Amino acid sequence: MQMNSSLLMLWGLWDDVYQRCTRLRYIEKGANIFRVVLLRYRGETLVTTDHQVINRGDWIVKIHIHNYYFATLCKGVKDDLRLALLLRRHIMLSLPKLAIYLESMDEKEKIKGIVGTTMLHKGVQPLGFSISDVPMNGYFRYKRWYLRLLLRFIHPDGKKRVQSWKQDMPLKRVYMSKESLLERYGSQNPSPLGELH
Incomplete structure (x- = not known):
């Protein structure tokens, strides 16, 4: 099942309403796969690959993949591998601008890192991310259901593929960590994508 134009248009209208009702900020609307919000971290202690520690109560930039934007990019893509490569490419292209955005924030000094939750985590470790499990409480069970519903719309095989992903x-x-993000992708890095080629 590929998403048809009418459904995609309705999703776009809903996404505009959702954006206005949340604190999510665009990094660069229509050109960056991330939306973000500054908040205090509420999960278990995290240790990053560069041995930085993010504790409960620390300030973080919570990252969200802009699912509607990604769905527009995926329109017409029918192959699993192409879909995965497309996502990875746009994450790669979006990280430098996320780093520059963080550098410009008034709260930069108190931010410990960037954190997100996703089902699309394969292949992100070479980009600098660490990965850990989340507790399957009510909130994360709902989020998993919601993300699987979105993937059902985005993915060309729809329901069949999402069931196999269970x-x-x-x-x-x-x-x-903030330090790793800025070292890899920040404005002081003369070639932020160099090590990813």
């Missing part, structure tokens, strides 16, 4: 695509937490 075991292979668990919900995970992905995170990176």
Whole structure:
């Protein structure tokens, strides 16, 4: 099942309403796969690949994949591998602008890192992310259901593919320290994408 134009248009209208009702900020609307919100971290202690520690109560930038934007990019894509490569490419292209955005924030000094939860976590470790499990409480069970529903619309095989992902695509937490993000992708890095080619 590929998403038809009418359904995509309705999703776009809903996404505008959702954006206005949340504190999510665009990094660059229509050109960046992330939306973000600054908040205090409420989960278990995280240790990043560069040995930084994010504790409960620390300030973080919570990252959200802009699912509607990604769905527009995926329109017409029918192959699993192409879909995965498309997502990875747009994450790669979006991280430098996320780093620059964080550098410009008034709250930069108190931020410990970036954190998100996703089912689309395969292949993100070479980009600098660490991965850990999330507790399957009511909130994360709902989020997993919601993300699977979105993937059902985005993915070309729809319902069939999402059912096969039930075991292979668990919900995970992905995170990176502020220091690692800025070192890899910040404005002081003369070639932020160089090590990813």
